[in-house]
Amino acid sequence: MARGRPNLVGLGVSLGAAGAAGALGAAGLIADRIRRREDAQLPEYSSLIEAPSSELTVIADDGVTLYVAIDEATGPTKTAAGHPKPTVVLSHGYCLTSECWVLQRRALRRAGYRVVTWDQRGHGRSGMGPKVGYHIDQLGRDLYAVLQAAAPTGDLALIGHSMGGMTIMALAESHPDVIRDRTIAFGAIATSPGSLPLANGGFVAATGKQVLERLGPSVFTGLSKRPELLGTLLKANRDLEEFLVERYSFASPVPRSVVRLTARMLMGTDLAVMSDFVPTFDAYNKIPALAHFAHIETLVFNGTQDVLTPPAHSELIVRGIPGSEHVLIRDAGHVIMLEHPDLLNDQILALLDRAELGRAKHLDPAEKPHVTLHVTPVGKARRVRDGLRNSRKREHVS
Numbered sequence: 001m002a003r004g005r006p007n008l009v010g011l012g013v014s015l016g017a018a019g020a021a022g023a024l025g026a027a028g029l030i031a032d033r034i035r036r037r038e039d040a041q042l043p044e045y046s047s048l049i050e051a052p053s054s055e056l057t058v059i060a061d062d063g064v065t066l067y068v069a070i071d072e073a074t075g076p077t078k079t080a081a082g083h084p085k086p087t088v089v090l091s092h093g094y095c096l097t098s099e100c101w102v103l104q105r106r107a108l109r110r111a112g113y114r115v116v117t118w119d120q121r122g123h124g125r126s127g128m129g130p131k132v133g134y135h136i137d138q139l140g141r142d143l144y145a146v147l148q149a150a151a152p153t154g155d156l157a158l159i160g161h162s163m164g165g166m167t168i169m170a171l172a173e174s175h176p177d178v179i180r181d182r183t184i185a186f187g188a189i190a191t192s193p194g195s196l197p198l199a200n201g202g203f204v205a206a207t208g209k210q211v212l213e214r215l216g217p218s219v220f221t222g223l224s225k226r227p228e229l230l231g232t233l234l235k236a237n238r239d240l241e242e243f244l245v246e247r248y249s250f251a252s253p254v255p256r257s258v259v260r261l262t263a264r265m266l267m268g269t270d271l272a273v274m275s276d277f278v279p280t281f282d283a284y285n286k287i288p289a290l291a292h293f294a295h296i297e298t299l300v301f302n303g304t305q306d307v308l309t310p311p312a313h314s315e316l317i318v319r320g321i322p323g324s325e326h327v328l329i330r331d332a333g334h335v336i337m338l339e340h341p342d343l344l345n346d347q348i349l350a351l352l353d354r355a356e357l358g359r360a361k362h363l364d365p366a367e368k369p370h371v372t373l374h375v376t377p378v379g380k381a382r383r384v385r386d387g388l389r390n391s392r393k394r395e396h397v398s
Helices: 008-038 098-110 136-150 163-174 176-182 203-215 217-225 228-235 238-249 256-267 271-283 287-293 311-320 341-360 378-397
Strands: 054-059 065-071 087-091 115-118 156-161 183-189 297-303 325-329 371-375
Touching (some): 054 136, 065 098, 065 136, 087 098, 087 136, 087 163, 098 256, 115 136, 156 176, 163 176, 163 183, 163 287, 183 341, 297 311, 325 341
Parallel strands (some): 087 115, 183 297, 325 371
Antiparallel strands (some): 054 065
């Protein structure tokens, strides 16, 4: 059953009306809920830290510094046909960082792929730069600079989540030769080609956009200048902050460690950066750029309960790229790479296998029939229930 989503403005009014005692009581219930999710810890979440093999600082064309990490493969680096495997380049979304890909990096390097991740400008360890640089076309040029520095030759697999997918579409528009000559696979994860309204990013981003739309740019600009106004509500109670982030980012149980990582990325994004990016999302439309991927093996991957880039956005991509494979995950929200990592990892590896097979057999992906898969993550739900049941047994014994 779909869950209601909290609204920060409404929440602030409610907290003010309820008073401090009521807020603290609600926070206690929230903390209990999140702690119970900790009991649902799954093996894939045992560690959310993966040190890269090397790190680079790349200078964008306007002088902004971009943080880049490289993972060298630990598995076989050639395909069954003897070809070198492509470098997989992962681009994160708005208000996240390259840390969100930790579970995909681990799976890909074990499968023999070299992996490049990077922080988009204004995010993570990359520089902020001037306000005029916060638009999707500039991000496409940033990605080109990253490729030139970290993967200047060889085949590529370009995979992007949310704004990261938009970045890849912008790259295709400005540097179509990179797609035509070097890219063998494209992964569009919880992203949009534009032309539809969207709530941009995670909880803080969606909230900021709601504030901007309802109260006007002056209010959001004020928040960007005084982040303590937003921080007072959210950071006064860490459990409350985590609960709100979890509600906007996920649609199924995840352990508290994942919620905390997501909260750290979202809440760590500068409010001025959030504000400066908003206009580019409202004007963004890369549907024409999808034509550049017509002969590229493509995966379109989305959660059915993603309230930020819902399936209607992924359907536009599928219509624009003939032969693309569309995978919809039930009980999945926006930050799907952390919510259902095994499912996404399997689909990315299958995408890479299809790309290699197609190249070996000289197949044109555009000539394939359209495929849409609806996947219910039954295995995860069962393991979560088992974990909770075992935890309750331990509590009863103690």
